[in-house]
Amino acid sequence: MSAEVFSVFYQFADVFAFLILSAAGLAIVFGMMGVINMAHGEFIMCGAYVTVGLVNLGVPLAIAQILAAVTAGLIGVLVEFLVVRRFYKRPLDSLLATWGLSLIVTQSMLLIVGSAVRGIGTPEGSFAIGGYTFSTYRLVLFGCAVAVLVGLYIIFMRTRFGVIARATMQNAAMAKALGARTGRIYAISFGIGTGLAGLCGALYAPTMTLIPTMGATFVVESFVTVVIGGANVLLGTAPAAVLLAMIRMTLNASYGQIIGQIGMLVAVILIIRVLPEGLSSVLVRRGR
Amino acid sequence: MSSRRKLRMVLLGAMLGAAASTSLAQAAEPPLKVGLLEDVSGDLAFMGMPKLHGSQLAVEEINKSGGILGRQIELIHLDPQGDNARYQEFGRRLLNRDKVDVLIGGITSASREALRPIVNRTSTPYFYTNQYEGGVCDASMISMGAVPEQQFSTLIPWMVEKFGKKVYVIAADYNFGQISAEWNRKIIKDLGGQVVGEEFIPLGVSQFAQTIQNIQKAKPDWLLTINVGAAQDSFFEQAAAANLNLPMGSSIKVMLGFEHKRFKPPALNNMHATANWFEEIDTPEATEFKKRWRAKFPDELYINDMGYNAYNALYMYKSLVEKAKSIKLEDMRKVIATGDACIDAPEGKVCIDPKSQHTSHRMRLISVGPKHEVKVEKDYGTIQPYWLGEIGCDLTKKNDKDQYTPSHLPKKS
Numbered sequence: 255m256s257a258e259v260f261s262v263f264y265q266f267a268d269v270f271a272f273l274i275l276s277a278a279g280l281a282i283v284f285g286m287m288g289v290i291n292m293a294h295g296e297f298i299m300c301g302a303y304v305t306v307g308l309v310n311l312g313v314p315l316a317i318a319q320i321l322a323a324v325t326a327g328l329i330g331v332l333v334e335f336l337v338v339r340r341f342y343k344r345p346l347d348s349l350l351a352t353w354g355l356s357l358i359v360t361q362s363m364l365l366i367v368g369s370a371v372r373g374i375g376t377p378e379g380s381f382a383i384g385g386y387t388f389s390t391y392r393l394v395l396f397g398c399a400v401a402v403l404v405g406l407y408i409i410f411m412r413t414r415f416g417v418i419a420r421a422t423m424q425n426a427a428m429a430k431a432l433g434a435r436t437g438r439i440y441a442i443s444f445g446i447g448t449g450l451a452g453l454c455g456a457l458y459a460p461t462m463t464l465i466p467t468m469g470a471t472f473v474v475e476s477f478v479t480v481v482i483g484g485a486n487v488l489l490g491t492a493p494a495a496v497l498l499a500m501i502r503m504t505l506n507a508s509y510g511q512i513i514g515q516i517g518m519l520v521a522v523i524l525i526i527r528v529l530p531e532g533l534s535s536v537l538v539r540r541g542r
Numbered sequence: 543m544s545s546r547r548k549l550r551m552v553l554l555g556a557m558l559g560a561a562a563s564t565s566l567a568q569a570a571e572p573p574l575k576v577g578l579l580e581d582v583s584g585d586l587a588f589m590g591m592p593k594l595h596g597s598q599l600a601v602e603e604i605n606k607s608g609g610i611l612g613r614q615i616e617l618i619h620l621d622p623q624g625d626n627a628r629y630q631e632f633g634r635r636l637l638n639r640d641k642v643d644v645l646i647g648g649i650t651s652a653s654r655e656a657l658r659p660i661v662n663r664t665s666t667p668y669f670y671t672n673q674y675e676g677g678v679c680d681a682s683m684i685s686m687g688a689v690p691e692q693q694f695s696t697l698i699p700w701m702v703e704k705f706g707k708k709v710y711v712i713a714a715d716y717n718f719g720q721i722s723a724e725w726n727r728k729i730i731k732d733l734g735g736q737v738v739g740e741e742f743i744p745l746g747v748s749q750f751a752q753t754i755q756n757i758q759k760a761k762p763d764w765l766l767t768i769n770v771g772a773a774q775d776s777f778f779e780q781a782a783a784a785n786l787n788l789p790m791g792s793s794i795k796v797m798l799g800f801e802h803k804r805f806k807p808p809a810l811n812n813m814h815a816t817a818n819w820f821e822e823i824d825t826p827e828a829t830e831f832k833k834r835w836r837a838k839f840p841d842e843l844y845i846n847d848m849g850y851n852a853y854n855a856l857y858m859y860k861s862l863v864e865k866a867k868s869i870k871l872e873d874m875r876k877v878i879a880t881g882d883a884c885i886d887a888p889e890g891k892v893c894i895d896p897k898s899q900h901t902s903h904r905m906r907l908i909s910v911g912p913k914h915e916v917k918v919e920k921d922y923g924t925i926q927p928y929w930l931g932e933i934g935c936d937l938t939k940k941n942d943k944d945q946y947t948p949s950h951l952p953k954k955s
Contacts, residue, residue: 463775
């Protein structure tokens, strides 16, 4: 019996971690900053490839993963400076620009690195409960997802940078008039977003096949989680991931992956119909 | 997008121009145009790349040794990027505008079924070079890869005998996975075994924690893994991490997707497959072939069976044209009808079956060990593609243009 209970928790944790880790970066870039970043998946791929490259050079996995996230973050700052900065007032054009970037990056990776890279293998470790065996690393992923949420809360709610960043996103002109260096705030926020995308790729790299288009498998989940969450990243994304994970896990377990995926997307459509502003609109109103 | 396409057309034009001028110098007759549709970008690029390379190698060899009926071959390759709509668009372009003499290619069964109606409107021969779920009875199509009676009718009884009667199936959710699973149900039933679970996975899904648990709940003796594409292949890594540790069988793993080269050992440990080609074959003919391939493409990740079949397709085409002394499909089919359409391939002699236009193959059952070493467990010798003929497909008499499965058989007339 306890095995069944644990397995339900494990499956929930697994889907939840996937949704949070793939959506966290996008929640900042799209949810807060309003940039429709179609290259989100490519930042995830970047994190995965850097991790694998470093591990093959002999760097320990955990350090490689941190370095990969940092790399993706720095590339993000560069991309913000070169491309995204020009599109803050034209969100639909930012969609096109970042989509173009995504095409260029996947095709360049294909030409430079090749069509497939050998995986590095998941860190050893599994445990058995009842008749089931579980991978320890999947629980590490869950722990990382929770840590990312806590980290975001601290950065954006408990630091001076967070206050200024939120002020900038709400009213850039006013924030600037009050002395905030909004250009730098935008760049750093975008960098944090892409760094989290890189972290997602870095964490999932050992468990997946590495190909240049691998980011695409994360993109649908990340966009629906952010959209369901609504404008308030901190109040929206986590409950959105909990809700979608519950729906998907239940359907996956009872009816298989096809129904699980269909069910999740149907739920997304229904939620957007009823709450066009996302879950956070309800939560924020309650809070007031 | 449009500028990218324009650039590609300019490049293509330049290449065609160059090819045309060199071949004009060599031969008075215009070259034979071979249209090739293979994915070298997109999700299946890692499998499609060897197909392009195999075709290029064969074209180079044939051109060097004098071409086909004295005519050089001009290879026109377009990259549909794994998109079935592009397969149709590019197929039309090759058939109607470039007026190719033969069309080759397609990776997934979905892309083949997207192309077939377009090919059927022309009188151009079409070579499909993958192993697949079988059953296509179509006079325009010549199939070079292995089919279920060569792969499943060998593998499944062997797995049942060695590991047990209870099987769990993980299959990609499109025509290939669905029809392959149907084949498994039929064969398992005939053997008195039991399918204890069947799970169809949407393409692009990469997370399998729940699937792994469903498998453990069903307690099968072995797994049939016919999951497709890079995302779904993540199953192996995740199953190994969860210590699932079950024997596995497949019609597409190892020799086609070279998962044993892409994943860190022991993720593919205890995988079994039946194949007409895998790079580890070490007969003298195969070794010689691999040497030529590696000389031209030293960085090839793996010479997979699709790439090998694509190479054979051009030699089969050459043989058919030279025996028929014609490039017309109807004349080539007269050669096929004699049962004499054979070539000496690196695996040994392979022939086209007149009734179904599918190819006979020397089949071997291979297994993967804990260090991902590949071992031949059993050599079945040459197996004919007999199933379509048995159920009543006879292309020498009637062109059905249909795909049959164990539950969709031809109407008795």
